[in-house]
Amino acid sequence: MGKTFQKPEALTDVHTHYCPGCTHGVIHRLVGEVIDELGIRGRTVGIAPVGCAVLAYNYFSCDFQEAAHGRAPAMATGIKRVRPDLMVFTYQGDGDLASIGMGEIIHAANRGEKFTTIFVNNAVYGMTGGQMAPTTMPGQRTTTSPLGRSTEETGMPIRMAELLSSLATEGYITRQTVIKPKFINRTKKAIKKAFTYQMEGRCFSLVEVVSTCPTNWGMTPLDAITWTEETLLPYFPLGDFKTPEEAEAVSATA
């Protein structure tokens, strides 16, 4: 194989509908590369959410199902329970996973369902036009918090990786971002690790990716990267929150 830059086989050759400066494209590519590298396209089923990635099935070239808003983890559970040999991943945004689908993700994680979730957190509802999400920052203006998110009325942003890692069930829970090349490399490693745990039938895995939404943040793509770095990352710290190895170490010393 040459060293030409190519499209992963796991992605289709079509233009996406994502806005300029949005990082969904990068994340799609990373998932596609990982599927290629693990050689699992022929036994992978993706689950599209409702939100910006609702059409993800047009961009991946493996089997795909499309869920209702927030229900992807329940669908993934159904597939994985009846066909444990299939590799299953859900691709969900913050409105989908942290708001309407909070119940489904917590219970799937707690049952230790052996699928992988790519959780794209850009602190806003994208597809429906920039409404407030559970991950919207205090004071952040959205179409449903026009004066800025009031924490008195709506509480603080939910840190999903931390919340899910508090479950006693074994799992791989990590938070990454893709706003700089070094972070992109780390995100890819995390996604590969997540899929590998699934391949080994080991545990539930979730990679939260802090992402940008220049359109609904009302920023240029560059400003969006700066804002992510200065505002989102201090509140949503990067790193592994839980690994199955750690859990083993804990139980060995207990």
Place this chain on the structure above:
Amino acid sequence: MAKILMKGNEAIGEAAIRAGCLNYFAYPITPQSEVAEYLARRMPEVNGVFLQGESEVAVGYMLFGAAGAGERVFTTSSSPGVSLMSEAISYIAGAQCPVVFVNIIRGGPGLGGILPSQGDYFQSVKGGGHGDYRMLVMAPASVQEAVEMVMKAFPLAEKYRNPVMILGDGLIGQMMEPVEFPDHLRSDPSKKDDWATNGMDTRKSTARNLVKSLYLDPEALNDHNLLLKSKYDRMKQDEVRYESYNAGGDFQALIVSYGTMSRVCRTAIDHLKEEGVEVGMIRPQTVFPFPEKAIHEAASKESCRVVLSIEMSMGQMVEDVERAVLGKRPVKWYGKCGGEVPTPEEIMEVVKEHL
């Protein structure tokens, strides 16, 4: 196989296994929790899948995912639970996946009660979820019939790639009756390689499959709905099932009744016969598709003066009966839906009132 005495709910669980369905997802709710309890023990014995979901909402999508991946799957629930599943039922119908649902109806609305009712007729026959969809709905009148309908439901769901519902009232689930599981009703799951997300490697294909209900293009969505409608039209053509009782000769009144209620009506008809009053009955075994033609023909008999829709609801099926009778005869309704099943004496009284 010899007959054994079984509770309806347990027989329903066993029937699914005997039909060849080894995947069950559910959430406990009275009066059908015995199905989940039975299958929690039984599924592992047959290397099947049993999972208690966190809610009926989630269970709906577990079924959707499993059916989308090409596996046979079913659930059981009761009225408030079916309301929660109705979101998924709409998606499942839209995405054309075969799933079998059993609703052991309890009284409503809201929490209602836990006693038998037929108050979910509209929900199941007219569509409890959003959008233009239909389910094939079968209504058993005995535990034996529930067993047979469950067993028939899987190949039907696969034939139409559509959800099928068994609509039983609480009595069907709770009572014990002798049953046998007919071997000839076991069926092999249909081939699903042309649409299911069972993995490209599995079907040795380079083309991927999509299971979805989203059609953003208005023409494409209209075409999709026309395709769904053509399936529902085929069901109306080919799947109508009903039983006639005492309807061969002349009768003064025609009863339309289904499920447990129809058994009481049968007794009332026998007693009325002894008193010299002839009453015929059409018992729909499928409530969608509805036996319109049979009811219309029976109601059109010269001797028939009135048609009575007798149901454990405040008058739901009566609308379909009216549609079938098409004004040929007066159509009356009688029912109760607090959980008490009307007695034969009450039914006899009602019939006499209208003659």
